[in-house]
Amino acid sequence: MxxxxxxxxxxxxxxxxxxxxxxxxxxxxxxxxxxxxxxxxxxxxxxxxxxxxxxxxxxxxxxxxxxxxxxxxxxxxxxxxxxxxxxxCIGFPGLMEMLTALKNRGLKLAIISNGYGSFQYNNIQALEIENFFDHIVISEWEGINKPDSKIFLNTLKKLGVKENEAVYVGDHPENDVIASRSVGMKALWKESNLYDVPSENDGVIYNLLDVNKIITNL
Structure with a gap:
């Protein structure tokens, strides 16, 4: 579950x-x-x-x-x-609706982002989504970058969930999808014109509103 x-x-x-x-x-x-x-x-x-x-x-x-x-x-x-x-800063279509639906299901939410701490956090605040998340993990503050498995495992520990109880959603085939699956998480690939579909994934997201639908069947 x-x-x-x-x-x-x-x-x-x-x-x-x-x-x-x-x-x-x-x-x-x-x-x-x-x-x-x-x-x-x-x-x-x-x-x-x-x-x-x-x-x-x-x-x-x-x-x-x-x-x-x-x-x-x-x-x-x-x-x-x-x-x-x-x-x-502009969010992708469906951002607020998707996060609201996930929170209404009682799911815990987190962000793992590579980058500089205050810069990335300011962007999250600009999207007005920070209050949806139980934890916001940024590589500079964490001292670890994706695809290092520790950044995923540390985040799951903070959330209090097991690897097989969590889904990761990201656009980078290696840093997001393959890296999260390697620690035992499910991984959804957010479609991007920058990358090919990763060979290993548990679903493809074409619109953020797809997230809620797909995880229902995982």
């Missing part, structure tokens, strides 16, 4: 791709030093360098400054990113 559902954040609950585009466009509009670059060129180059969030922004901004000889520092741009990204 499933007693808990644990979620990834970026690409699963948070539509990071669309959120990032909104932020980068707004940053270009607000910061004069960036207007040296055509807006669409800046947006696309930023997205390319960002590599779906796997390159921290100090390196992204350092490269942009060098390529376009910008009269602004990495620290200035990075501070703006840290403070302003949260203002552009």
């Amino acid at each position: 499933i007693k808990a559902v644990v979620f990834d954040l970026d690409g699963t609950l948070l539509n990071r791709e669309d959120s990032l585009k909104l932020f980068v466009e707004d940053q270009h509009d607000r910061i004069n030093a960036l207007k040296k670059i055509d807006k669409q060129t800046y947006i696309q180059r930023f997205i390319d360098l960002d590599d779906h969030g796997y390159v921290w922004k100090d390196k992204v901004y350092d490269q942009l400054i060098k390529e376009y000889q910008l009269s602004i520092t990495v620290d200035e741009l990075l501070e703006d990113y840290i403070n302003s990204f949260q203002l552009h």
Whole structure:
């Protein structure tokens, strides 16, 4: 019997791709030093360098400054990113309805996210979903990154559930699906145009509202 559902954040609950585009466009509009670059060129180059969030922004901004000889520092741009990204966070459709339905079933909920603690937590708050979760686990604060099994096992211990009583939902085939299944959890893959369907999964999520339906049959 499933007693808990644990979620990834970026690409699963948070539509990071669309959120990032909104932020980068707004940053270009607000910061004069960036207007040296055509807006669409800046947006696309930023997205390319960002590599779906796997390159921290100090390196992204350092490269942009060098390529376009910008009269602004990495620290200035990075501070703006840290403070302003949260203002552009968009959740995937059905987010609130899905979380409400799961809580109404009496299930325990958690997030496990790789990333910087305060930055990721600010994004969760921006989505106005933090109160749905019994535990929010972020790799910087935990000292462990996915796909390390310890981050999953530690979270289940906090929730007070066994591995076979929990489902993990995430978009990354290895860090989310394979890693959570390796510790004995069920794993649902959130469809993503960035990755192929993982060979091992317990269901595919095309819409967040599918989560409640699928776990009923697990």
